[in-house]
Amino acid sequence: MTTTSVNPNDGLQSPRSPFLSVSVTDPAKMGNGVQAYISYKVITKTNFPEYQGSEKIVIRRYSDFVWLYDRLFEKYKGNFIPPLPEKNTVEKFRFSAEFIEVRRQALDTFVNRVASHHQLQQSDDLRIFLEADEQTMERARSQDTGIFKKKQTDLMQIFRDVQSKVTDVVMGKEKPVEESNPEYEKLKRYIFELEDHVAEAQKHAYRLVKRHRELGQSLADFGKAIKLLGACEKDALGTAFTELGAKSEMLSIKLQRKAHHLLMNFEKPLKDYVRAVQSIKGTIAERANAFRQQCELAEQIKLKEIDLNKLRILRSERMLDAEHEYEELKAEGQEATKRFEAIALLMNEEIVRFQDQKTQDLGRAFHEFAKGQARLAHAIADAWRSLIPKLDSLSVS
Amino acid sequence: MMEFENQSLEDSDLHLSKTDMESLALNDDDNNNNGNNHSPSSRSNGAVNGTVNGSVNHPLSSSSLPFAEIPTTDDTDPLLTSSSPNQNLSSFNSVLEPPSYADAVFGSFDGKHINGAGATSYDYLKISVTDPVKEQDPVNSLVPGGNTYVTYLITTWTNIVEYSGTEFRVRRRFRDVVTLSDRLADSHRGYFIPLRPDKSVVESQVMQKQEFVEQRRVALEKYLRKLAAHPVIRKSEELRLFLQVQGKLPLMRTTDVASRMLDGAARLPKQLFGESVVCAAVDPSDVAQPAKGGRDLLRMFKELRQSVVNDWGGTKPPVLEEDKEFLEKRKKMQDFELELTNVSQQAEAFVKAQQDMGETLGQLGLTYVKLTKFETEEAVFNSQKVRAADMKNVATSAVKASRLFRELNAQTVRHLDKLHEYLGVILAMNNAYADRSNALLTVQTLLSELANLNSRIEKLEAAASKIFGGDRSRVRKIEELKETMRVTEEAKNCAVREYERIKENNKSELERLDKERHDDFFSMLKGFVVNQAGYAEKMASVWETVASETSGYAAKSS
Numbered sequence: 001m002t003t004t005s006v007n008p009n010d011g012l013q014s015p016r017s018p019f020l021s022v023s024v025t026d027p028a029k030m031g032n033g034v035q036a037y038i039s040y041k042v043i044t045k046t047n048f049p050e051y052q053g054s055e056k057i058v059i060r061r062y063s064d065f066v067w068l069y070d071r072l073f074e075k076y077k078g079n080f081i082p083p084l085p086e087k088n089t090v091e092k093f094r095f096s097a098e099f100i101e102v103r104r105q106a107l108d109t110f111v112n113r114v115a116s117h118h119q120l121q122q123s124d125d126l127r128i129f130l131e132a133d134e135q136t137m138e139r140a141r142s143q144d145t146g147i148f149k150k151k152q153t154d155l156m157q158i159f160r161d162v163q164s165k166v167t168d169v170v171m172g173k174e175k176p177v178e179e180s181n182p183e184y185e186k187l188k189r190y191i192f193e194l195e196d197h198v199a200e201a202q203k204h205a206y207r208l209v210k211r212h213r214e215l216g217q218s219l220a221d222f223g224k225a226i227k228l229l230g231a232c233e234k235d236a237l238g239t240a241f242t243e244l245g246a247k248s249e250m251l252s253i254k255l256q257r258k259a260h261h262l263l264m265n266f267e268k269p270l271k272d273y274v275r276a277v278q279s280i281k282g283t284i285a286e287r288a289n290a291f292r293q294q295c296e297l298a299e300q301i302k303l304k305e306i307d308l309n310k311l312r313i314l315r316s317e318r319m320l321d322a323e324h325e326y327e328e329l330k331a332e333g334q335e336a337t338k339r340f341e342a343i344a345l346l347m348n349e350e351i352v353r354f355q356d357q358k359t360q361d362l363g364r365a366f367h368e369f370a371k372g373q374a375r376l377a378h379a380i381a382d383a384w385r386s387l388i389p390k391l392d393s394l395s396v397s
Numbered sequence: 398m399m400e401f402e403n404q405s406l407e408d409s410d411l412h413l414s415k416t417d418m419e420s421l422a423l424n425d426d427d428n429n430n431n432g433n434n435h436s437p438s439s440r441s442n443g444a445v446n447g448t449v450n451g452s453v454n455h456p457l458s459s460s461s462l463p464f465a466e467i468p469t470t471d472d473t474d475p476l477l478t479s480s481s482p483n484q485n486l487s488s489f490n491s492v493l494e495p496p497s498y499a500d501a502v503f504g505s506f507d508g509k510h511i512n513g514a515g516a517t518s519y520d521y522l523k524i525s526v527t528d529p530v531k532e533q534d535p536v537n538s539l540v541p542g543g544n545t546y547v548t549y550l551i552t553t554w555t556n557i558v559e560y561s562g563t564e565f566r567v568r569r570r571f572r573d574v575v576t577l578s579d580r581l582a583d584s585h586r587g588y589f590i591p592l593r594p595d596k597s598v599v600e601s602q603v604m605q606k607q608e609f610v611e612q613r614r615v616a617l618e619k620y621l622r623k624l625a626a627h628p629v630i631r632k633s634e635e636l637r638l639f640l641q642v643q644g645k646l647p648l649m650r651t652t653d654v655a656s657r658m659l660d661g662a663a664r665l666p667k668q669l670f671g672e673s674v675v676c677a678a679v680d681p682s683d684v685a686q687p688a689k690g691g692r693d694l695l696r697m698f699k700e701l702r703q704s705v706v707n708d709w710g711g712t713k714p715p716v717l718e719e720d721k722e723f724l725e726k727r728k729k730m731q732d733f734e735l736e737l738t739n740v741s742q743q744a745e746a747f748v749k750a751q752q753d754m755g756e757t758l759g760q761l762g763l764t765y766v767k768l769t770k771f772e773t774e775e776a777v778f779n780s781q782k783v784r785a786a787d788m789k790n791v792a793t794s795a796v797k798a799s800r801l802f803r804e805l806n807a808q809t810v811r812h813l814d815k816l817h818e819y820l821g822v823i824l825a826m827n828n829a830y831a832d833r834s835n836a837l838l839t840v841q842t843l844l845s846e847l848a849n850l851n852s853r854i855e856k857l858e859a860a861a862s863k864i865f866g867g868d869r870s871r872v873r874k875i876e877e878l879k880e881t882m883r884v885t886e887e888a889k890n891c892a893v894r895e896y897e898r899i900k901e902n903n904k905s906e907l908e909r910l911d912k913e914r915h916d917d918f919f920s921m922l923k924g925f926v927v928n929q930a931g932y933a934e935k936m937a938s939v940w941e942t943v944a945s946e947t948s949g950y951a952a953k954s955s
Binding site: 186187190193194197198200201204205207208211212214215217218219221222224225226228229231232233236237240241244351352355356358359360362363364366367368369370371373374377378380381384385387388391392394395 | 729732733736737739740742743744746747749750751753754757758760761764765767768771775777778780781783784787788790791794798914915916918919922923925926927929930931933934936937938940941942943944947948949950951
């Protein structure tokens with residue numbers, strides 16, 4: 001599962017070009033009962049100067065990944081942070097092999113995407129995540145949960161606000177603290193609608209996986225029953241039944257395998273898509289936040305200016321302090337504006353990359369899907385066809 | 398799933414997909430034509446030609462036809478390829494013509510008996526049931542509008558000599574069918590008589606009237622055709638009367654206790670008081686009928702006692718079922734029935750799973766249609782347009798695959814239906830075996846009677862001989878008993894003859910069943926397998942198109 005990620009700004013494949021390649025492997029169950037969790041081996045190979053060495057292996061658990069995500073989200077406003085697989089607090093307890101494998105792959109994808117993102121890969125938090133020993137990691141993780149718990153609820157509120165603001169704008173109601181950028185509005189609307197569409201596609205993909213499993217199971221049962229029927233009969237008819245039953249059972253296995261293949265190669269990318277869109281919604285919320293801050297500060301500055309002028313006229317001794325405060329506010333305002341504009345700029349870059357990436361991801365998923373379906377169909381056709389001459393010869397014997 | 402398809406066709410919003418859907422239809426036809434000319438059919442030709450049913454039936458050589466696109470599906474009559482409004486017309490048309498090629502094709506996979514053509518004979522008896530009409534019984538309705546019933550038009554084409562005619566049309570109601578079935582059961586004991594459709598009183602209240610009537614019409618047609626396919630029953634008087642005679646059905650109705658009481662009142666005293674009544678009135682042929690309720694009470698009691706003696710008594714019953722071969726075969730059939738039931742259930746589950754698969758594929762396709770439209774409308778970047786094109790491919794293929802699954806399933810149902818049918822045949826067989834048991838019981842009962850009478854006579858004779866000059870009353874008693882015994886002896890002989898006759902019927906029917914079973918099941922298996930293979934190939938080609946169109950992405954995968 002190792003993917004070598006090259007710095008996109010560096011097109012040359014020279015051996016001196018900086019690289020950072022990560023893989024998440026070897027899930028292992030740790031602990032007992034309610035406290036049980038899965039640990040993963042994270043292997044890093046790099047020549048980044050900031051990193052300790054060229055190769056490092058650490059043990060991480062799911063909450064460590066969550067920590068990394070939260071830190072990145074906090075620090076890199078405007079960037080679309082690659083999504084994480086869900087918490088799944090209930091299913092976690094069942095820890096089925098499939099669930100673990102699916103999660104491992106998703107985590108691997110996550111880290112790789114971070115490592116190949118030309119801004120995110122510079123993150124210190126990423127370095128800590130990839131290098132720090134377990135104790136440091138644990139300390140870092142537990143320190144932040146307090147802060148981020150609060151953040152989470154804030155975030156939820158922001159989500160709701162953004163959502164309502166979008167619908168308000170769509171409905172034609174203007175709210176004061178809102179960007180009046182038509183292109184951006186279009187983007188927001190697009191993202192929100194996209195989520196519904198993609199979620200639906202993912203739902204049906206998951207159902208399709210289930211259908212394959214069900215069809216496989218029913219074929220197995222049918223095959224077994226027909227074989228029993230064949231045992232009742234003597235001679236040719238009995239043999240025919242038995243052959244058919246065996247074929248059914250064989251095909252049932254193929255179907256089960258196909259179900260797994262579908263899950264990994266078709267449903268997973270769609271799941272990923274959904275999460276990515278949700279992550280973008282988070283970024284939209286951050287942008288709205290930054291915009292609001294900017295506007296609030298602008299308001300405050302205006303008020304301060306009026307205040308200051310008043311004081312100037314009155315030649316009050318508070319005028320110097322007020323001027324001081326005014327300058328401070330103006331600096332803050334500039335900061336806020338810069339922050340907001342940075343986010344907006346980043347978002348524009350990210351959306352292009354996102355669309356490209358998704359076209360690639362989906363294209364690949366579709367290809368795998370179609371290839372898999374075609375292969376399965378051929379296998380089924382061949383299996384049944386091979387039975388025909390046998391049936392013919394048995395029916396006349 | 399017609400719903401969502403229609404939706405996508407009619408929903409004017411999906412302007413993008415509407416043309417797609419329409420072009421879909423075109424592509425489908427192309428695919429089908431290609432599919433029929435392509436390797437699937439030629440491969441099956443190669444495998445099949447000149448093997449199984451070499452002779453007149455070349456249905457198997459065109460095994461590509463069964464999995465050709467057939468629009469309406471669940472219809473059990475393969476001759477009807479158009480939708481329901483034209484059903485009546487086309488069924489007439491298709492049956493009026495000489496057996497068409499299509500006829501032979503579908504006929505073979507469903508067994509050769511759909512249209513009553515005997516396997517070896519060239520006489521035919523074709524029946525169709527159509528045109529349900531609600532009628533009112535004018536006589537009995539005290540309540541205006543009450544007591545309505547449905548009659549069906551039964552049309553028969555035949556060249557069987559006994560019918561002296563070629564085409565007949567009569568109107569019959571369901572009650573008449575029940576009568577026919579009961580009379581056949583009486584007169585054809587020992588035969589595997591096809592079971593008539595249920596009375597299903599509850600269903601008739603619950604279902605929509607039209608749906609129920611249609612369901613019943615189909616069931617009646619199936620039943621009559623099965624009767625027409627039975628080598629003995631198709632020549633029966635009862636069936637002929639049913640099919641030919643205009644107006645009221647000239648067969649005796651049954652299970653009406655009141656009429657039977659009136660009917661049998663004359664015979665009641667004899668039955669109730671048994672042997673004390675003058676015996677000449679005993680009609681030996683009565684023993685040829687199984688004991689029925691009402692008038693045969695005493696006989697029933699006696700036979701019941703006998704059967705209890707048989708089962709629980711220590712003494713060996715006078716006549717044993719000795720035919721070991723029969724017992725062996727019956728055991729085998731019981732095993733077969735058990736497994737067949739199981740297979741039939743699994744077949745149902747399999748059909749359901751196929752149906753679900755088709756539905757989900759369709760829904761998936763529809764979702765991608767919507768996504769395609771969305772991305773196309775909202776496209777800001779080129780990558781979105783590319784993605785929209787990809788999604789469109791997937792969408793159309795998924796919808797195609799969904800349709801293929803639906804057709805595949807319809808065909809699968811037709812083939813696997815044979816399993817359900819045979820469960821019915823086994824029930825008919827069990828009935829025939831019950832006839833046999835009943836006849837045997839009658840024989841045993843009479844034998845017991847005879848033994849009983851004999852010992853009583855001996856006792857009386859012994860007692861009478863001790864009295865000098867004889868005992869007038871005893872002597873008279875002895876005479877009466879001897880007379881009874883004579884009649885009973887006759888009855889016993891009659892019963893034995895009947896029993897032997899039924900045994901013969903059982904035997905010949907079993908032979909017939911074995912042969913037919915062999916052929917029917919083979920054609921079912923073959924049909925099922927060919928069907929699955931054919932449709933799988935079609936689906937493979939659908940997906941291969943998408944795979945090749947998206948092959949560019951494969952090269953880029955890490």
